[in-house]
Amino acid sequence: MTSILTNSAAMAALQTLRSIDTGLETTQARVSSGLRVETAADNAAYWSIATTMRSDNRALSTVADALGLGAAKVDTAYTSLENVIEVMSEIKAKLVAAREPGVDKNKINDEITELKNQLVSAAQSASFSGENWLYNTGTDALGIKSVVASFVRTASGNVKVTTLDFDTETSVLIDIEDPERGFLTRSIDASELTDDGAGPPRYYYLIDMGGASPADTAISIQDDPDGTLTTTYEELDDMISVVDKIIKDLTNSASTLGAITKRIGMQESFVASLNDVIDKGIGRLVDADMNEESTRLKALQTQQQLGIQSLSIANSSAENILQLFRQ
DSSP states (O other): OOOSSOOHHHHHHHHHHHHHHHHHHHHHHHHHHOBSOOSTTTOHHHHHHHHHHHHHHHHHHHHHHHHHHHHHHHHHHHHHHHHHHHHHHHHHHHHHHHTSTTSOHHHHHHHHHHHHHHHHHHHHHOEETTEESSEEOSSSOOOEEEEEEEEEEOTTSOEEEEEEEEEGGGTOOEESSOGGGSTTTSOEEGGGGSSSOOSSOOEEESOOSSOOOTTSEESSOOBOTTSOBOOOHHHHHHHHHHHHHHHHHHHHHHHHHHHHHHHHHHHHHHHHHHHHHHHHHHHHHHBOOHHHHHHHHHHHHHHHHHHHHHHHHHHHHHHHHGGGGOO
């Protein structure tokens, strides 16, 4: 039935054109944004997952920065500790040289004094971002130092930050308030370092920051005002043993810092790779396939042109009815 009131063909063409326009609008949005899921309305599940993972990825980026800061602190402590070990080896060599008869022991003692000053300077200089793991001026021990290592989301959805911990008890060289907490300020019993361990205690210390016991002996070559040397060969042997003990302790401490440095480097590499993997996973969920979308866009543009032409034909059919009323 032909009607001038209801044009069914035009209505069908218009409905089709609207559908095409909606698809065209969606495809153009995907092409312009590069996203297949841009809002929750596009796909609520994928949008939620992608939003959460983007947030976690930002946290991981912050972890990478924190690892860099932690690495700098560890490297600073390690570099200073390495210098201290080198200076301690020099002190040990000077004490061995003082054991040789006929050597100017006063000059050797002057050199040892300067080397001690270098030890203090190296410990004081091991500061980064306001933290010094080798030199403590506070009443409390430096304690455990933590470096942010990772950001973790559990299966239940809870989050937590994991850390790499380092006990500064194994690294403090000088402690102002408590000399026994510092490798270079504590007193060491030389009698325990001998082969038999017999005899009364004989305590020696390397650096006095104002808290050394008067009963202990400083590691230095002593002389009377008239220039007569009072340090015996037995005492020199004790000092060499004590210095060697300190070097061993410092070497162990440097090994610990070196292991942490390697762990931080591995964690930095892992976090960087994890960032890339998460980005890739998010892309699989929400990124648009540009080849597919461009092909669809071209097809929809063609369909739109055909829809407009179809609507034009449907509208013109009503005009043809007027020909029936012409004379």
